[in-house]
Amino acid sequence: MIKVENLYKKFGKNQVLDGLDLQIGKGGIIAVLGPNGSGKTTLIKCILGMVIPDKGSIEVMDTPIRRTWKYRSEINYMPQIADFPGNVRVRELFDMIRDLRQRPDRQEELVELFGLEPHMQKRLSTLSGGTKQKVNIVLTFMFDCPLLILDEPTTGLDPAALIRLKRLIREEHSRGKTILITSHIMEFVAEIADEVIYLLEGRIYFQGSVEELKKMTKQKNLEHAIAALTTTTADA
């Protein structure tokens, strides 16, 4: 589904991706983890073509993504911070996106699931953080795509909305979708991920199951396993 080879990206003097190699097969929930600033969002944006790498190659669904954008229509991307135009109403935003994508959608069902009906006429700038995140979720899950990329999807959600999000992610998983997620909430990752990728110093430091990571670090839970990885590498 995704193949990244020898990827380099520098911002000024900051070498964020430093010869990163990564392969992700089709189907499954993959958590991209790493300390703050380790390059998770940069990697995701390179895969989406939103950040141009200095060197290296990326294939998405067997297609090299250099100088092409068509593959993007097969990806549902949920950004970490959704920069919605503040003066647009929720309903108008949904209509705009539906007009742009021109394919069947699940808007009505998802608006009901996240209780967004009372907010449909409101301007985006007037919504609470959690409600904005629900709008972000509806936009992400509205269309049927083989690849979903979710950057910190749980931010600001109340427990009921979090349960619904997890259900949605599992549903997509059971339909054979590939779902890439970044998160700092280890409880969420442990519950949902089939595979964990740990980014450190611009490369993949670990790729495997949560169970394998716990075994490798001799820890009983994921939070401690990740903390052990961070301490070990910081001490090295």
Ligand SMILES: Nc1ncnc2c1ncn2[C@@H]1O[C@H](COP(=O)(O)OP(=O)(O)OP(=O)(O)O)[C@@H](O)[C@H]1O
């Ligand atoms: N457009 C940019 N210009 C300059 N520096 C950037 C830019 N985008 C990212 N960076 C820097 O690259 C590094 C990696 O950032 P990135 O957002 O990819 O990290 P992250 O792993 O997603 O972090 P977090 O866990 O905090 O969300 C950081 O030091 C960040 O400041």
